Amino acid sequence: MSISPVTIVCYLLGISAVVGLNAVILVWLERKVAGHMHFRYGPMEVGPHGLLQTLADGIKLLGKQFLVPDAADRPLFLLAPVVSLVPIFVAMVPLPLGETLQAWELNIGLLLVVALGLLNTLGILLAGWGSNNKYALLGGSRAVAQILAYKIPLLLCILTIIMMAGSYSLRQIALAQKDGWYILYQPLLFIIYIVTITLETNRSPFDFSEAESELVAGFHIEYSAMGFSLFFLAEYSYMFIAAALASILFLGGWQGPFLPGPVWSLLKLYGIIFLLMWFRWTFPRLRIDQMLHLGWKILLPLALVNFLVTAGVLAL
Amino acid sequence: MNGYRYLAGIVTGSVSLLKGMRVTFANMVSRPHTVQWPRQTAPLPARFRGHIRMLADEETGFPRCFACGSCARICPSACITVQGRKPGDRKKKVAVRFLLDFTKCSLCGLCVESCPARALAFSRDYALAGYRDTEFRTMDLLEGLASPFQF
Amino acid sequence: MFASFVHTVYTLAFATILLLVVGGALLAVTARNLIHCFFGLVGALLGVAGLYYNLGSPLLAVMQVMIYIGAVCVAIAFGLTLTRKQGEEGMRPLDIKAAIPVVLVVAMLSATLKSLAGREIVASARKIDESRIGWMLLGDYLLPFELISILLTVAVIGAVTIALINRRI
Amino acid sequence: MEFLATLPNSLLVYVVVAHALFAIGLFGMLFRRTLIGFLISLELLLQGVGINIMAFGTYLVPDPLQARISTLFIIGIAAAEAAVFLGIAVAVFRNYQTIAVDRLIGLKG
Numbered sequence: 001m002s003i004s005p006v007t008i009v010c011y012l013l014g015i016s017a018v019v020g021l022n023a024v025i026l027v028w029l030e031r032k033v034a035g036h037m038h039f040r041y042g043p044m045e046v047g048p049h050g051l052l053q054t055l056a057d058g059i060k061l062l063g064k065q066f067l068v069p070d071a072a073d074r075p076l077f078l079l080a081p082v083v084s085l086v087p088i089f090v091a092m093v094p095l096p097l098g099e100t101l102q103a104w105e106l107n108i109g110l111l112l113v114v115a116l117g118l119l120n121t122l123g124i125l126l127a128g129w130g131s132n133n134k135y136a137l138l139g140g141s142r143a144v145a146q147i148l149a150y151k152i153p154l155l156l157c158i159l160t161i162i163m164m165a166g167s168y169s170l171r172q173i174a175l176a177q178k179d180g181w182y183i184l185y186q187p188l189l190f191i192i193y194i195v196t197i198t199l200e201t202n203r204s205p206f207d208f209s210e211a212e213s214e215l216v217a218g219f220h221i222e223y224s225a226m227g228f229s230l231f232f233l234a235e236y237s238y239m240f241i242a243a244a245l246a247s248i249l250f251l252g253g254w255q256g257p258f259l260p261g262p263v264w265s266l267l268k269l270y271g272i273i274f275l276l277m278w279f280r281w282t283f284p285r286l287r288i289d290q291m292l293h294l295g296w297k298i299l300l301p302l303a304l305v306n307f308l309v310t311a312g313v314l315a316l
Numbered sequence: 317m318n319g320y321r322y323l324a325g326i327v328t329g330s331v332s333l334l335k336g337m338r339v340t341f342a343n344m345v346s347r348p349h350t351v352q353w354p355r356q357t358a359p360l361p362a363r364f365r366g367h368i369r370m371l372a373d374e375e376t377g378f379p380r381c382f383a384c385g386s387c388a389r390i391c392p393s394a395c396i397t398v399q400g401r402k403p404g405d406r407k408k409k410v411a412v413r414f415l416l417d418f419t420k421c422s423l424c425g426l427c428v429e430s431c432p433a434r435a436l437a438f439s440r441d442y443a444l445a446g447y448r449d450t451e452f453r454t455m456d457l458l459e460g461l462a463s464p465f466q467f
Numbered sequence: 468m469f470a471s472f473v474h475t476v477y478t479l480a481f482a483t484i485l486l487l488v489v490g491g492a493l494l495a496v497t498a499r500n501l502i503h504c505f506f507g508l509v510g511a512l513l514g515v516a517g518l519y520y521n522l523g524s525p526l527l528a529v530m531q532v533m534i535y536i537g538a539v540c541v542a543i544a545f546g547l548t549l550t551r552k553q554g555e556e557g558m559r560p561l562d563i564k565a566a567i568p569v570v571l572v573v574a575m576l577s578a579t580l581k582s583l584a585g586r587e588i589v590a591s592a593r594k595i596d597e598s599r600i601g602w603m604l605l606g607d608y609l610l611p612f613e614l615i616s617i618l619l620t621v622a623v624i625g626a627v628t629i630a631l632i633n634r635r636i
Numbered sequence: 637m638e639f640l641a642t643l644p645n646s647l648l649v650y651v652v653v654a655h656a657l658f659a660i661g662l663f664g665m666l667f668r669r670t671l672i673g674f675l676i677s678l679e680l681l682l683q684g685v686g687i688n689i690m691a692f693g694t695y696l697v698p699d700p701l702q703a704r705i706s707t708l709f710i711i712g713i714a715a716a717e718a719a720v721f722l723g724i725a726v727a728v729f730r731n732y733q734t735i736a737v738d739r740l741i742g743l744k745g
Contacts (some may be wrong), residue, residue, distance in 0.1 A: 039349040076506065107598070111529045118537035122509065125544055129502050141548040147541050227421045281334065282340040300325060468699050485653060492680050496664035501672055508676045511657070515683050518650065522694045524704055532741055539679065539718045547670055547721040550729040558667045568662035575638070576655045586696060600701055600708075615712045618653055622716035626723030630730075 011103045014086040015092045023236040027054040028272075030277055037281045064225035069132065072222060076130030081223070081230035084123025088237040089117040096171045097243050098254045098261035107171035109170040113245060114158060117200060120238055121147045124202075124209050124219045127231070131222040139218030142288060143202070149295030150199035157193045160186065160310050161249045170245075174253030183250040186310070190250045192303050194275065197242040199295070202274055203237065205283035206291055213285075241273040333385035365423045366439040370414055370457040377462040381411040387427035387436060395420040396427060411458060418444075418452040481521060488514035497558065501547060509540055527599045650691030658684030665697040671735040675718060686710050 010136040017100050028043065028051060033041025043050025049265040068077055094109030096102035106112060128140020164167060164185070183190045199206045220231045247253060247268035254261030286294070351358045370379050383400020395417035400409035428436045446452060487510050512535045514561030520528035604612045659678050664677025684705045693703015729735050 033344065036344040036348060039343060039346070041348050041350055041352065044352060073500075073502075076502070079506075085605065106525070108526055108529055111526075111533065115529050115533035115537060116534065118541070121541065122536065142543055144544045144548060147537075148545060151537065278337060278340065282336045302326075485649070486712075488653055489656055489660075492660040492683075495676050495680060496660050496668070501670065504673060504676050508679060511683065512678060515657075515687060518653070518687055519690060519707075522650070523700070524694075527690070527704055527707055530708060530711060534715055535679070538715055542668065542718050542722050543672065543675060546675075546725050549726055550672065550735045559666065559669060564666050565663065567666065568659040571662065572655050572659035573642050575658075576652070579651060579655075580648075583651070595700060597701070597704065600704060603701060603705060611709060615709055615716075619712065619716045619719075622719045625718040629720070629723040630726040 013091075015089055015103065018092065018240070019088060019233065019237050022240045023104060023233045024054045024058070026236040026239065026273065027057075027232070029274070031204075032282075033274065033277045034281050037278075047113070058229065061225055061229045066225040066227055067222075069222050071132045073130045073132060076126050077222070078130075080123050080127035080130050081227045081234070083126055084120055084234040085230050085237075087119040088234060088241065091116040091241050092237075094170055095241065096174060096253060097244070097265040098247065101254075101262055101265075102171065105171055108168045110158065110162065110168045110173065110245075113170070113241060114155070117238065117241065118147070118151070120200070120202075120234070123231075123234065127208070127223070128219040130220070133222055135215040135217070136221050137220050139209040139211070142211075143219065145288065146199060146202075146208055146291065146295075149292050150196045150299070153192055153295065153299035153303040154196040154200065156300070156307050157189050157196065158249070160189055160303075160307045163307075164312060170248050170253075174248050174255065174312050177252040180256060181250060181252045186250070186306070188302065189272070189306050190246075192299055192306070193246060193250065194272070195294075195299060197246060198276055198279055199291070201239045201242050203239070204280040205285050207280075207285060208272065208288055208291065211285060239273055239276060240269070243269045243276070246272045335339065360440055360442070364438065364440055364442070365457065366441045367418050367421065367423070367444070368416060368427060368436050368457070369439040369441075370411075370461060371435050371437055372461050379411050379414070379458055379463075380433045381414060381431075381460050382408045382435075383411045384409075384432060384435055386430050386432065390426045390430045392424060392426065393417075393420040393422055410463075412463070414457040416455045417458055418455050419449060481517075484514045484517035484521070486514075488518065489510070499558075505540070505547060507541060508543070509536060512536055512540065523595060524597065526600065647691055647695040650687055654684045654691065656689035657681070657687065665708070669736050671721070671728065675721045675725070678721075679714060679718070682710060682714050 003284070031053070032042040032050070034040075043053035046052045046056045068074060080236070091113045093103045094106040094112055096105075124143040125140045128138075128143070130134045131137075161173060161182060164182060165173040167173055202209055208218075209215075212218075215221070220228060223231060244265070247265065251268045253268075254265040256264035256267075259267075317463070370381060371377065373380050381398070381400075383398050385398050388394070388398050390398040397413065397415040397417075398411055399413040401412050402409050423438075425438070428438065489511075491507045491510030491512075491514060495504045495511060496507075498504045498507060512531065516528040516531040516535075520532055650741070661677045661679075661681030661684060664680065665674060668674055668677055689703050689706050693706070694700045697703060725735055
């Protein structure tokens with residue numbers, strides 16, 4: 001209880017600003033990347049190169065009507081966007097984006113972020129069941145099948161890194177990479193991790209719970225206006241957190257020559273997010289059984305072997 | 317042997333994924349093909365077919381049409397209405413009404429080909445917009461042309 | 468001034484957690500719809516994580532969220548989607564058996580409180596260094612730790628085997 | 637308000653909540669109709685036990701880490717038990733097309 005009120009308010013504002021700005025920038029970036037990969041320009045009209053397009057869309061969404069379907073399970077339906085958004089604010093707390101830019105240095109920060117990342121699926125499940133729509137329900141069920149397939153490889157990746165760094169603290173893990181980023185020692189693990197966070201953030205080629213061409217919009221099919229934009233915000237914030245985690249676990253976090261720490265942090269983070277976008281606009285969506293095959297028969301054994309080999313090398 | 321196939325599958329799969337990513341990256345850094353209309357316009361093809369328009373006589377500025385009605389007769393969609401009148405001092409009729417129902421026109425071009433006076437041509441007008449369908453149901457092709465009948 | 472404000476907020480937060488635990492548990496047991504039961508359970512488990520945190524153990528709170536909500540609840544949800552059938556939800560009509568938990572727990576509680584009355588409370592909830600847990604798990608508690616891991620492996624393999632019995636596909 | 641302020645740091649609250657959870661869980665075990673309902677109630681019951689151990693371990697024992705390890709073990713065992721339970725539920729559903737306990741009467745003489 002020794003934290004001053006000013007600090008708390010500052011951090012709350014800062015985290016809210018990061019969540020909001022990040023979503024604005026990422027939506028714009030996504031549309032730009034998509035456009036250029038299709039030989040298009042993407043948004044160009046509102047602001048220079050369409051930079052303010054997302055703001056305009058956000059204002060438009062604010063002005064729209066929030067509809068609750070008659071047949072929907074009202075409390076679950078209303079709770080779902082909140083459930084998927086709230087954990088983000090907590091998960092942002094232990095993320096170090098710079099030498100001193102960290103809300104709370106927590107010695108189990110990594111565990112906290114991973115645990116809260118799991119709540120994302122819960123929000124999707126709530127939305128799927130609350131909407132009382134068969135597509136939404138299918139989307140929710142798929143999200144559950146998906147989490148079982150990717151979570152174990154993801155945890156194995158994180159476990160390997162914890163073993164190498166000897167700490168659960170995100171800050172300590174980043175500091176342990178002063179002399180060499182873990183991506184140099186663990187390139188395979190980095191690839192597995194990137195694949196699992198693509199799965200975790202529900203992005204194409206693994207966007208089974210959303211799957212426009214099969215489930216129309218999947219779990220958020222019935223959501224309009226603010227509910228929809230909250231889901232959007234949550235999706236992009238989870239991307240931010242997953243990419244931040246990747247940059248801390250594998251790329252040394254804020255550490256780098258010449259530039260100040262936060263700049264390096266953001267550079268690495270948005271580099272990884274660009275990678276995710278690149279995947280999305282390159283690869284077609286997998287079938288659900290192909291995803292299960294990938295998760296259980298390829299990622300899991302590879303991660304396990306990698307884990308055991310790393311343990312062996314570390315023990316020597 | 318099975319294990320070898322498993323590993324080889326992973327490797328070839330990854331390589332093919334990388335190839336795909338190279339293609340999209342090359343797309344991204346190359347110039348977009350889009351034209352930012354209306355600030356830029358793409359050149360229209362030489363034989364672009366817009367809705368038909370009436371040509372004017374070079375000397376008089378009157379419409380070339382003498383209301384023979386062959387365009388209305390040949391039109392498969394029956395979307396042309398022509399009415400002509402004889403001015404007092406001339407032998408040929410002159411069109412006083414030439415209405416095109418553009419909502420039905422399929423731009424087949426039979427009217428243009430069949431016109432004995434070569435009075436019809438395709439316009440290059442592609443950005444049509446209106447507030448109601450009547451604007452296109454009765455398009456007056458004589459609009460803007462001089463008329464021998466002064467009212 | 469600020470300290471008392473913080474304390475009020477803290478107390479209210481704690482009361483909310485208690486409400487979440489008990490309310491979630493009641494919802495989980497009494498709701499007609501199994502989905503509501505499931506989310507009641509999730510609420511109760513989150514509340515219990517809050518209680519663990521309040522008892523000075525952030526590690527257990529996080530483990531609770533991770534294992535219970537991330538693994539057990541997801542598994543339950545998976546089971547729900549696999550075995551969903553309308554019209555089999557809700558509770559049986561109450562009868563004399565409802566007295567069993569009440570009587571049992573009142574008896575247990577009174578016995579506990581009676582034995583507590585004599586004891587002095589040696590410590591209050593406080594933050595302690597939990598990094599020793601890892602050493603303890605690999606030292607004094609190595610045998611139960613290994614047994615748990617064996618149990619988990621056996622349970623997972625067993626669950627898969629049972630679920631595959633008489634598989635028609 | 638005075639009473640509320642002492643809530644977060646008193647052993648009594650935890651003990652009462654733990655017992656309440658245990659009772660609710662037991663009640664659910666007796667009255668739910670389906671296997672999944674059973675499992676949910678069972679988890680609540682285990683939560684009661686966990687809170688109790690943690691509370692006693694924190695307030696009454698000089699070394700609170702032992703209680704934490706016990707609770708960790710409970711969490712782990714609960715995960716294993718849930719896996720087995722769900723395996724059974726899925727197998728039962730596949731064979732009987734139902735998970736309502738009343739209709740699982742294949743063993744009745």
